Amino acid sequence: MRRCDKCNSDAIIYQRYSGMHLCESHFKEDLRRKIKKTIRKHRMIKSGDKIAVALSGGKDSFLLLKILHEIIAVRPDVELIVISVDEGIEGYRDEILSRALRFADEMGIQSRIGKFKDEFGVTMDEIVRQDFPEAPCSFCGVFRRAILNKLAKENGATKVATGHNLDDEAQSILMNYLKGDIDRLARLMPERSVDGLIPRIKPLREIPEREITLFGILEGFPTSVRKCPYADDAFRSDMREVLNILEDDHPGISYSLMRGFDKIRELLPASAVKIEQCETCGEPSSGRACKVCEFRGRVAVYGKD
Ligand code: SF4
Ligand SMILES: [Zn+2]
Ligand SMILES: [Zn+2]
Structure with missing residues (x-):
């Protein structure tokens, strides 16, 4: 068994990019430190902020x-609220969401669901039955973002925090580079401020997915291994590979x-x-x-046929 490079206890992870072996406690400390550094670097949280955390029930969102709950414990000038979306995918989202909302409740954080x-x-189940050409x-994605923005606005939130991790971000950046889609690339900017849109923050954008998975296992997050029955994003899967x-x-x-990308976006x-x-x-x-x-109109038209 390899030893932690910081304290000589048993290591549970090897970070190839840093060359470090870390034990459970130093791994968790490292992860927390990096997230807090990202928040500071991009000035994601300011005094008086009310942050709406988009809780999907995935490990990233937990x-x-x-x-964020740990951060606000020492920052009474910042408030948290949980916002979630029920897309209407039977046997999938309903089950995950009830566990997720219990998790928020146990932390004493209020939640709103759209x-x-x-x-x-x-529902998504009904949309899929209408057999549109798009995936x-x-x-x-379009309907979910609209609901999250609406819930955030209705509840006086100043930011929406999402659980996008390093893998998600790198895939999106590469996808948009390869498509030459500068408009979408520009929209990935953290903390972009646009009238009518609550700014988004992504505090996990520098954390690799495998580390989030490990953290989730160590913490016993109530996640599910079930995949959405409609998941089909072939281009993104290629980018992941x-x-x-x-x-x-x-x-x-x-x-x-x-x-x-951060340098280019500046x-x-x-x-x-x-x-x-x-x-x-x-x-x-x-x-x-x-x-x-556009989508709302098409769904309604198809729904009446
Ligand atoms: S995989 Fe696609 S359809 Fe399923 S919840 Fe995610 S965005 Fe919606
Ligand atoms: Zn250690
Ligand atoms: Zn419109």
Whole structure:
């Protein structure tokens, strides 16, 4: 058994990118330190903030909530609330969400939940039955972001915190580079401020997914191994595979990719993000009609047929 490089106890992880073996307690300390450093570096939390934590029930969202809860314990000038979305995927999201909301409740944090059915009149199960050419995730992502933004606004939140990790971010950056989609790339900017959109923060953006998985196991987070029955994002899966292969030979390459993007984004003018106002709902949009209205209209039309 290898020994922890910091205290000589049994190591539970080897971080190839840092060359360190770490025991459980030093691994957890390292992870907390990195998250807090990310928050400071990007000035993600300011005095008077009310942070709406998007709790999906995945391991990332549990870690995010736990760490933010620890932070606000010593920062009485900051408030937390949990917001969750029920997409209406029977046997999947309903089960995960009830466990997640119990977790928030045990921490004494109030939660608000928004449902596709209440907001858009359809569940994801019903959308999938309508057999649209787009992958279900396209509808799901657009509707989910709209509900999270609405819940955050209704509850006076100043930020929405999401559990995107280093792997998620590196995949998104690479995907948008390869597609040449500068607009989407610019939208990945942390803490981007746009009228009508509550700024998003991603405190876990420098933490590799495997470390979050390990933390979740050590902490006994009530996650589920079940996958969404509609998960199908082939391009993102390719990016994951490519980055995993590269990471094997070049430890830390995902982090370098993200750091490189951070430097580029500092050079992008604010006008790189095209923001108009949707003519139908008035919400910020990349064109004259927002995706929410477009999808909402199509779902309703198909629903009546
Ligand atoms: S995998 Fe796709 S359809 Fe399933 S919850 Fe995630 S975004 Fe929605
Ligand atoms: Zn140690
Ligand atoms: Zn609209």
